Amino acid sequence: MKVLGIDPGTAACGYGIIQADGGRLAAxxxxxxxxxxxxxxxxxxxxIHDGVTGLIADHRPDAVALEESYVGADARIALSVGQxxxxxxxxxxxxxxxxAEYPPATVKQAVCGYGRADKVQVQRMVxxxxxxxxxxxxxxxxxxxxxxxxxxxx
Amino acid sequence: MKVLGIDPGTAACGYGIIQADGGRLAAxxxxxxxxxxxxxxxxxxxxIHDGVTGLIADHRPDAVALEESYVGADARIALSVGQxxxxxxxxxxxxxxxxAEYPPATVKQAVCGYGRADKVQVQRMVxxxxxxxxxxxxxxxxxxxxxxxxxxxx
Numbered sequence: 464m465k466v467l468g469i470d471p472g473t474a475a476c477g478y479g480i481i482q483a484d485g486g487r488l489a490a491x492x493x494x495x496x497x498x499x500x501x502x503x504x505x506x507x508x509x510x511i512h513d514g515v516t517g518l519i520a521d522h523r524p525d526a527v528a529l530e531e532s533y534v535g536a537d538a539r540i541a542l543s544v545g546q547x548x549x550x551x552x553x554x555x556x557x558x559x560x561x562x563a564e565y566p567p568a569t570v571k572q573a574v575c576g577y578g579r580a581d582k583v584q585v586q587r588m589v590x591x592x593x594x595x596x597x598x599x600x601x602x603x604x605x606x607x608x609x610x611x612x613x614x615x616x617x
Numbered sequence: 618m619k620v621l622g623i624d625p626g627t628a629a630c631g632y633g634i635i636q637a638d639g640g641r642l643a644a645x646x647x648x649x650x651x652x653x654x655x656x657x658x659x660x661x662x663x664x665i666h667d668g669v670t671g672l673i674a675d676h677r678p679d680a681v682a683l684e685e686s687y688v689g690a691d692a693r694i695a696l697s698v699g700q701x702x703x704x705x706x707x708x709x710x711x712x713x714x715x716x717a718e719y720p721p722a723t724v725k726q727a728v729c730g731y732g733r734a735d736k737v738q739v740q741r742m743v744x745x746x747x748x749x750x751x752x753x754x755x756x757x758x759x760x761x762x763x764x765x766x767x768x769x770x771x
Binding site: 503504505506508509512532535536537538539540541542543544545546547548549550552553555556557561562 | 657660663691692694699700702703706707709711716
């Protein structure tokens with residue numbers, strides 16, 4: 464099973480691809496797309512969309528997992544994060560891949576065994592690799608939990 | 618000049634296309650895409666993305682205008698509106714069209730001559746046609762105001 468994990472954001476959108484063979488997990492590729500606030504938003508979003516499309520074409524993952532975006536009190540930030548998520552989700556749907564969504568605590572629980580792990584603990588566990596934790600979470604999740612997460616993204 | 622106006626939303630995303638010949642405005646097409654909350658979000662967003670892509674291919678507009686989304690206190694609604702905006706903006710950027718963005722008051726001022734016009738007044742002015750008002754606003758805007766609006770979308 465191969466999973467593409469994405470942490471959506473407009474300024475920086477991180478991704479990681481995890482391959483699971485039996486009980487063994489391997490990171491295939493990871494990175495991020497960055498853009499400047501001085502660029503037109505549609506061009507920044509296109510870069511994310513085309514980046515996801517390219518990753519899917521190169522790696523042919525079986526599933527895509529997103530971390531549920533934390534939406535604080537600031538609706539303007541939520542709108543911006545939403546736009547990045549829209550670019551990612553369109554790319555997945557165009558490739559006929561469904562997206563599962565996990566709350567941050569579930570990701571931390573799966574990766575660190577502790578839902579309130581701090582950033583440093585998570586980083587240690589995923590060896591400073593961006594976004595791979597969500598993909599790992601999706602692979603470690605029991606089939607039932609995966610179905611629930613895919614439902615939650617609806 | 619031909620302008621595609623879009624009022625982004627996930628449940629209902631409205632659009633209208635206005636053609637300006639000299640001082641004459643004509644509505645070429647209008648409508649909306651609707652989807653149910655029971656569908657996967659990536660499929661709902663793909664429908665919006667593919668709809669915008671199809672409209673652009675059919676009508677070849679010179680510009681796209683969006684109404685600045687009102688983001689109230691609810692960050693979850695803002696996230697959802699943002700996702701729909703992301704799907705629209707990716708479609709525009711893929712067609713190499715830039716997007717101008719206008720605040721609701723500017724749209725009302727341009728269409729009704731009164732920035733605080735209510736919904737019924739706006740509807741009367743655009744003959745109950747959805748989303749055409751933003752396109753009309755973009756056509757009526759002076760070239761300088763258009764440049765400013767295109768800048769505001771950055």
